[in-house]
Amino acid sequence: MVKTVIFDMDGVIVDTEPVHKYAYYKHFSELGIEVSEEMYASFTGNSTRNVFQKLKETFHLSDDVEELILRKRFLFNDAFDTKEDLELIEGVKKLIIDLHENGMQLILASSASKGTIERVFNRFELNPYFTHKVSGEDFPKSKPHPAIFLHAASLSVAPIEHCIVIEDSTNGVKASKAAGIFCLAYNSPNSKLQDLSEADFEIGHFDQVNYDIVSQIKKKK
Template sequence: MIKTVIFDMDGVIVDTEPVHHYAYHQHFKELNIAVSDEMYATFTGNSTRNVFQKLKEHFNLKEDVEDLILRKRHLFNEAFDTKPDLELIDGVLELIRDLHANGIQLILASSASKSTINRVFNRFDLNQYFTHKVSGEDFPKSKPHPAIFLHAASLSVAPKEECIVIEDSTNGIAAAKAAGIFCVGYHSENSKDQNLSQADHVIHDFNALEFSVLQRLDV
């Protein structure tokens, strides 16, 4: 029986990708580098630190990774605070409330920074539902490395065999499977070019994952 649901954030709880896209591409212009759409798509599920480590190596950037992170974060926060149409993914708040009301433990495991996670959770009043929030900035390797999900599962009230992960990215699903955790792939219209084929179960709508459905999954 499932006791804990581990949520990714970007693309699953809230679509911050357009804000990230804006901030990254503003920064790319400042750095005078040309990042292709194909290369950018591979960053999905990675922490900002990992992205800039890759960019620094690929483009031989002279700037320190920490300075690059701070600049991008500034651009993101500026856009986040001024974007009026930032909303939760359709149906996810109802799912969160349904699972919480039925005694399911909820844990966040996101590649986003702590500051971004807190901005989202404070803006949408989500702290009341989650027992833990785990940020990818605390781990040297990003998804598809399983470290973040192994840590999230260690915070569960139950063994990882009674946990599931909800992910929308190729890297996130690979990380969940590498951690040995049942993964529900969410086919988000906002997450482009992502391969959900490794997921154990795929949904296109959060209404398809209410508590009663969750208990029937063959975990």
């Protein structure tokens, strides 16, 4: 029986992707580099640090990675604070409340920075529902490396086999499976060019699952 649900954040709880994309491409323009849609899609699930490490190698940027991160975060935070139409993914808060009220432990494991996580959780009043929030900035390798999910599972009240992950990206699904954790994939209309085929279970809307379904979910054979 499932005891702990580990949520990704971007694309699963809130769609900050348009804000991230705006900030990244504004920064790319400042740097004078052209990043294709395919290359940008491959960054999904990566931390900002890993993204800029890859961009620095690919485009031979002379800028320090930490400086690149700070500039992108400034652009993101400025857009985040002024974007009034930023909303939670449809149906996800209802699911979060349902799971929490039925005694399910909820843990966040997001590649986002701690600052971004706090902005989202404070804005949408999510803190009461989650026992832990894990940020990808604390790990040297991003998804698809399983480190972030293995750490999240170590915080669970139950063994890892009683945990599941909810993800929406290729890298997130791969990280979950590499960690040996059941993966429920949310096929978001906003997540482009993502391969969710390795997931154990897939949904297109959060009204397709509730506590009764999640608690009894089993790995596909």
